[in-house]
Amino acid sequence: MSDYLRYYSGPACVAVGVAGFGIGGTWMWAGFATYFALAVVDIVLPRDEAVRTIRVGWVADLALYVHTALMLALYATFVWRAAADGGAEAWSAFEIVGAVASLAWLSAVPNLPAQHELLHRRDPFSLACAFVCGALYGDPLRGLPHIHGHHIHLGTPDDADTAWRGETMYTFPFRATWASYRDSWRLEADRLARLGRPVLGPGNRCVRAIVLEILMFIGVGLYAGWPTMLVMLAGVAASKLLLEAFNYYQHYGLVRVPGTPYQRHHLWNHLQPVIRAVAFEITNHSDHHMDSYKPFYRLEPDLNGPQMPSVFICFMVGMIPPLWFRYIAMPRLRDWDQRFASAEEREVARAANARAGWPDWFEPAAEAA
Numbered sequence: 001m002s003d004y005l006r007y008y009s010g011p012a013c014v015a016v017g018v019a020g021f022g023i024g025g026t027w028m029w030a031g032f033a034t035y036f037a038l039a040v041v042d043i044v045l046p047r048d049e050a051v052r053t054i055r056v057g058w059v060a061d062l063a064l065y066v067h068t069a070l071m072l073a074l075y076a077t078f079v080w081r082a083a084a085d086g087g088a089e090a091w092s093a094f095e096i097v098g099a100v101a102s103l104a105w106l107s108a109v110p111n112l113p114a115q116h117e118l119l120h121r122r123d124p125f126s127l128a129c130a131f132v133c134g135a136l137y138g139d140p141l142r143g144l145p146h147i148h149g150h151h152i153h154l155g156t157p158d159d160a161d162t163a164w165r166g167e168t169m170y171t172f173p174f175r176a177t178w179a180s181y182r183d184s185w186r187l188e189a190d191r192l193a194r195l196g197r198p199v200l201g202p203g204n205r206c207v208r209a210i211v212l213e214i215l216m217f218i219g220v221g222l223y224a225g226w227p228t229m230l231v232m233l234a235g236v237a238a239s240k241l242l243l244e245a246f247n248y249y250q251h252y253g254l255v256r257v258p259g260t261p262y263q264r265h266h267l268w269n270h271l272q273p274v275i276r277a278v279a280f281e282i283t284n285h286s287d288h289h290m291d292s293y294k295p296f297y298r299l300e301p302d303l304n305g306p307q308m309p310s311v312f313i314c315f316m317v318g319m320i321p322p323l324w325f326r327y328i329a330m331p332r333l334r335d336w337d338q339r340f341a342s343a344e345e346r347e348v349a350r351a352a353n354a355r356a357g358w359p360d361w362f363e364p365a366a367e368a369a
Contacts, residue, residue: 006277007063010110014070021077031102039312042274054297067114068129087225103235107137108243113279119143137239145183155256162251166356168321173244249314265340272310
């Protein structure tokens with residue numbers, strides 16, 4: 001039973017956020033507080049290398065749709081609370097920051113991992129749920145660049161989801177966000193061109209997504225006041241940057257020669273128990289990329305591939321880039337270059353180190369050290 005229940009931990013965090021907005025006041029921080037609870041448990045517990053025993057798939061899958069419903073409830077309760085209090089302008093600065101922090105955290109994690117699993121499904125209902133989840137962090141069409149870009153180009157300069165060596169978590173989210181929007185538009189424009197349809201028309205999914213986002217914010221402004229809309233906008237924008245900050249650690253510094261097939265060693269794995277459950281196994285990374293349509297609960301941990309510590313540790317250490325580079329990124333990438341990379345990939349890695357201003361650990365003296 002625990003193998004099923006663990007996947008409801010993400011929806012449970014969202015439910016805490018819903019309750020917090022329902023009560024109001026200081027409790028608007030409740031959703032954000034779940035970050036610290038999850039982080040502590042994930043860091044303290046040992047690695048989780050187990051294969052899940054799931055015999056009734058729909059019971060595990062149901063967590064994805066419960067999550068979608070709760071995310072809608074989260075934003076609806078936020079708007080209701082603002083209207084009931086006379087608009088966000090009636091809140092204290094402490095309450096406003098708490099509301100933004102809760103929206104940002106819950107819209108990033110566990111929301112992105114749930115959306116990620118949904119956008120890899122093939123049925124229309126799951127894809128519609130993925131669209132809704134993405135709309136709540138300002139990127140309803142993330143699946144376009146993810147499936148038609150990232151899953152093809154990972155580890156190469158064409159992949160905006162792969163952070164470069166020397167890049168920090170403070171610059172990557174802006175680059176990745178821009179690239180996601182740019183590539184969504186480009187892919188949609190190419191699709192419409194092949195069909196002989198106009199780019200600036202109702203058939204463009206990007207246009208429909210933009211209209212949806214605009215109408216959503218206007219509706220909030222009309223119902224609960226424009227200050228409330230601005231608070232919600234801050235939460236949505238912060239969630240987009242926050243989720244990209246977590247995404248930063250999924251492929252950091254790994255390289256692949258363009259045109260060569262990617263393999264298990266081109267992906268980091270974060271096999272801590274809490275993040276595996278809350279993130280719907282997105283950190284069980286290698287097996288997902290080997291078969292992107294395999295349900296999350298069927299993924300098997302890659303115990304021999306490249307490993308990272310808890311993504312919560314990575315995130316907190318990454319906030320101080322020199323510590324991230326010295327104690328986590330460089331040691332693991334040096335090991336990756338020497339144990340996993342092909343001869344051609346070592347040359348690419350050496351050039352990447354030079355661009356980053358990192359040591360050349362391919363030199364004989366460095367290898368002997």
